[in-house]
Amino acid sequence: MAQISPRLARTFFAGIAATSAVPIDLDDLVNMVRLRQHGHVVLGDMAVRCYKFKSKWTYDERDIRRAAQVFADFCLDPGDVVEIQLPPYRGYGDQGPEERGRSDWREQIASWMYRHARHTHQRERPYEERDDSWQRIGASGLPGELTWEEFLAASIGRRRSIGNTRPLELMTRSGSGLFLPRAYADLLDRWERMTEELVGRARICSRCRAQGPRWGAWRTPSPLGYVTLCPPCSGATFQRYTGHLHGVLYASARTRSTRADGYLCRMCAETRASVWDHCHDHGYVRGPLTELTHEFLQVRGHLG
Known part of the structure; x- marks a missing residue:
């Protein structure tokens, strides 16, 4: 198969699907934001599957061309529409672990509206007058006092895409109702099912078949891409780090010849590591970490 770079894939896709009736947003072809979660x-x-080839992420050119042609051939009747019912507001604490981050296109569109309604409500009122009225659907059919025109204006220049398509460009409003072309709404329903199926498969440990967290905590990089291993299987496969690189510089030949992914993470001692953590001030190796732990500590400022 012909391997092509993410940027070339985006160029090919955009050219083939240029006349598509569905507005597309192809940044994910380059950014690959779900690599860890399901590798597509x-x-x-x-x-479209992502491949790791010579330490770089690529696509099969045939996959890209086939997917782009489907978009180019997609039929859309703007007169055949279906009304979209916005789900009620639910905060992070109202959702269980299996609900958080679940693929739900109606929930996603609603979250954009609730977020803007909250921002407007809080911006226009002193702290003591703020309440939860922005969470309720108003007479306009939108959250709080939000208007359709205001929401569209606030969305200009923002990346609001679902399944790499832009739903707001196809959405219309009549009275207090929001509508999308039926064929496009059906496409988004299939996007939900496809994404959840990918997540479900990627949660399964490749050795013992146990089911892990939906956000990819058991996923670990390998020379050929991400694999899923539960903590017991990782512990039985990879060795614990005992500090044998203490006092060794990260940039030394000794570190370059020792792969971090041969060890368990030094923080949790359960999951396969993928990167060497090191002090940026002195340059000495601290130990192996998973990507998620390393990123978390960097954000919290715990890594120098």
């Missing part, structure tokens, strides 16, 4: 980019209802 979902375009509409099509999952």
